Amino acid sequence: MPDAPAPDDLGTDAAGGVPIDLRDRLLAVAADTAARPLLVALDFDGTLAPLQDDPAASRILPAGVEVLASLAGLDGVALALVSGRAMGDLHTLAEVPPGTYLIGSHGVERARVTLFGLDRDVVELAHTEADLLAVLGARAAAVARGRDGVWVETKPTAVVVHTRLAEPQDAEPAEAEAVALGTELGVGTLHGKDVVELTVLRADKGTALQALRHELGAPVVLYAGDDVTDEHAFAALDPQDVTVKVGGGPTVARHRVADPAAGVAALAVLRDALERASRA
């Protein structure tokens, strides 16, 4: 680690924010008719949508909305968002076209966008899991209590202790206590960017993404993500797949872009090359 170029190296040969190594790989995938259907799978927060203090304010960059719509309209391309967000939240915030697959709650939830709303697999908690989630909510609230900027997000299968708005003297003990709470209660614990997520149903993005690619029969997957939880997906994918880390930090991804805008620019490179290939 890291496999991908370090963030400081990106500017040296980057064209339009898209590093040359990544651009060349995208052009090769677009030209390879055996790489169909091509599954383009993308994380949401920090990848398509720049990080925000308020999670409800997150939106995909406008250029990203446009490129996703055109990618999804191409023959031989399947589009998926793979997020830690709860499914309802993801569907509300993500402006993606009908046909898009949505994987939410880090792989617990699965749905497909249709013209008439969401076609989704319903996830129901057993009584013991629902009771555990209630205990988690109460205990996580106690972790946040009295700490400025620390708050708790509740999801259908998890709770999330957020610390983005907190100073280190509040954030660090809150995160440590949240991790200890997960250990004490024997639940799944995911440590992301200024969040500790405690979940009663364990899943990971890598397992969910590989399941989707096998269902679709996709020989090649492009996956881009920015957070520690996206490393599960990078690690689970195959050598022929295209893995892109967005931003800094250690990664097993093969490629790196500096930020969401550069990630969207890379998707535009792929879209343009696929359109050229379809006309050839």
Ligand SMILES: O=P(O)(O)OC[C@H]1O[C@H](O[C@H]2O[C@H](CO)[C@@H](O)[C@H](O)[C@H]2O)[C@H](O)[C@@H](O)[C@@H]1O
């Ligand atoms: O897998 P993702 O799509 O990246 O979702 C992961 C978590 O995203 C949200 O939290 C993150 O984004 C927030 C808005 O930009 C930011 O305030 C927070 O610090 C980030 O960790 C979401 O609130 C979580 O539930 C997701 O698990």
